[in-house]
Amino acid sequence: MDDFGSTPLRALLGRMGDAVRETHAHRGDATATVDPHRIVDVMRFLRDDDTTRFEMLTDLTAADYPTRDPRFEVIYHLYSIHHNHRLRIKAGVPEMPCQIESIAELWASANWMEREVWDLYGIRFRNHPDLRRILLYEEFEGHPLRKDYAKEHRQPLLGPRN
Amino acid sequence: MAQELLPPEGFERDLHAEHQVLNMGPSHPATHGTVKFLIELDGENIIDIDIQVGYLHRGFEKECESGTWYQAIPYTDRLNYNSAILANTGYCLAVEKLLGLETPERCQWIRTMACEISRLSDHLTRCGAACLEMQAMTPFLYGIEAREMIWDLQEMMCGARVTTNFVRIGGVKHDLPADFGARCRDTVAKVRGLLKDFDDIVTQNRIFVDRLRGTGAIPKELLIQYAVTGPLLRAAGVPLDVRKDEPYLKYAEVDFDVPIGEDGDNYDRYLVCVEEMHQSLRIVEQCLEKLEAIGPGPVNVDDPRVRWPAKGRVFNKMEELIQQFKAVTEGPMVPAGEAYQAIESANGELGFYVVSDGGAVPCKVRCRPPSFINLQPMPHMLRGALLADLIPTFDFINMIGGECDR
Numbered sequence: 001m002d003d004f005g006s007t008p009l010r011a012l013l014g015r016m017g018d019a020v021r022e023t024h025a026h027r028g029d030a031t032a033t034v035d036p037h038r039i040v041d042v043m044r045f046l047r048d049d050d051t052t053r054f055e056m057l058t059d060l061t062a063a064d065y066p067t068r069d070p071r072f073e074v075i076y077h078l079y080s081i082h083h084n085h086r087l088r089i090k091a092g093v094p095e096m097p098c099q100i101e102s103i104a105e106l107w108a109s110a111n112w113m114e115r116e117v118w119d120l121y122g123i124r125f126r127n128h129p130d131l132r133r134i135l136l137y138e139e140f141e142g143h144p145l146r147k148d149y150a151k152e153h154r155q156p157l158l159g160p161r162n
Numbered sequence: 163m164a165q166e167l168l169p170p171e172g173f174e175r176d177l178h179a180e181h182q183v184l185n186m187g188p189s190h191p192a193t194h195g196t197v198k199f200l201i202e203l204d205g206e207n208i209i210d211i212d213i214q215v216g217y218l219h220r221g222f223e224k225e226c227e228s229g230t231w232y233q234a235i236p237y238t239d240r241l242n243y244n245s246a247i248l249a250n251t252g253y254c255l256a257v258e259k260l261l262g263l264e265t266p267e268r269c270q271w272i273r274t275m276a277c278e279i280s281r282l283s284d285h286l287t288r289c290g291a292a293c294l295e296m297q298a299m300t301p302f303l304y305g306i307e308a309r310e311m312i313w314d315l316q317e318m319m320c321g322a323r324v325t326t327n328f329v330r331i332g333g334v335k336h337d338l339p340a341d342f343g344a345r346c347r348d349t350v351a352k353v354r355g356l357l358k359d360f361d362d363i364v365t366q367n368r369i370f371v372d373r374l375r376g377t378g379a380i381p382k383e384l385l386i387q388y389a390v391t392g393p394l395l396r397a398a399g400v401p402l403d404v405r406k407d408e409p410y411l412k413y414a415e416v417d418f419d420v421p422i423g424e425d426g427d428n429y430d431r432y433l434v435c436v437e438e439m440h441q442s443l444r445i446v447e448q449c450l451e452k453l454e455a456i457g458p459g460p461v462n463v464d465d466p467r468v469r470w471p472a473k474g475r476v477f478n479k480m481e482e483l484i485q486q487f488k489a490v491t492e493g494p495m496v497p498a499g500e501a502y503q504a505i506e507s508a509n510g511e512l513g514f515y516v517v518s519d520g521g522a523v524p525c526k527v528r529c530r531p532p533s534f535i536n537l538q539p540m541p542h543m544l545r546g547a548l549l550a551d552l553i554p555t556f557d558f559i560n561m562i563g564g565e566c567d568r
Contacts, residue, residue: 026499027259056389058504059513059530075515077502077530081386081400084407088502109389112538120223135216135567144224151221151228 006030036091054078057107070094099124120145196563222568226527230493239325241565247280250329256503256514268459275449278442284508292557308356333462374429378555388539392510398426404506431558492522533566
């Protein structure tokens, strides 16, 4: 697989090449799609290795592609202050079982962002310290950013609860 | 390693006292943001805080996924009411990255200037509102007076004061009006004067210093662990600024400094914000000079995918009429792919991750909201502190509900 001249991508392919399934650098953003079962190992390597040294998990989100298999994708954006470089990691998540290992023990910032992905996409993060809904209320049914959740669907929470 | 939420070392709680849970918000007069805190208190000391966000959630991403690429721009206005142009710019730069567009030079200078004007408005509100919430009305009015002038400038620039909708994919709505330069210089001078007044009354004020110094401090390692960016991180001594590290627009060509603090407490955050306002004024002046030097020119990219044909031709030519119709009803067809573009907003790194499947409707528009991410470590800043310290700490985190909850 090509590393497109990106240092972190080269390091990842060199040391954990067997976990990487695909790479691309569309519009200059180095990206690797990795084996979802090894996401924690890959992320730990990227955080701790001197050539990559990603101190920051800048962003964590997901996307829903109903026609693809696996249907969901969890997308991680990493940034290294020391090297001033970025890397995007993606991992596929099937509809059943809709879950992936949490990386909240590696970066504290993952905690709320994983809660948001659970809330809006319904992807469970195994071993997350506190997987509650964050933007919506507990009584909400369904996960609104899934493509099969109709935009017009309303479920207001009315009246005092107590 | 994620930190456990435990009281800091050396913190002793009183014997025989039960913890009290105080419910603060979601609409509280001393916070400028719609957020609920469940505060566990031991007397007046904070043991832990559970932050509940989401009161302003209105489905930003879902709405973006159901309109055209252009129709998402007004939604980005409403992310942060103080700095709409910054969010406009971030979104448009991300879509332009996906389209592979390079905007004309004049447009880039206008955008750079508009971004800094927007940042000023945000910092003025943050510092002014922080004073107001600590019972100081006068500095708040100085700040708001300056913001008012800045909003007048924005009105002159694009016709709206708050929700600007100024930046377009491939350019800006229109060029600056003829007398903008003179008016802008006048405003810059007046804002400098008001900042001086603000500084005189606040920076050395004993009450203000006592409430800010040493409160809300948090080590920089923990901030990085929580991916906190912007003035909060810079106040802790990390000179991280997207404008310097990965220059976009014309930031590589303007001269400005990135102020940093030492202790990372609220007082340092205040000083960093004030210095950033002075730097923004410097950038605005440089942009004005540059705009005058390069003279008139196009402010929109000449690319048939995003350009609207000239009105005269639309009324008289069949092809242009069709092109105009397609441009209005469908907007640009963005080639399939994904792109992430980060800009330095007033609160930190504002990122847009856009995915296209090649059609006229975005497949995904993710906003990386600095307010949401910066709010997460707040319990670490306040454990063991007094309840009163929550107010200035929350003020300088500057959580904006619209952006946090999207």
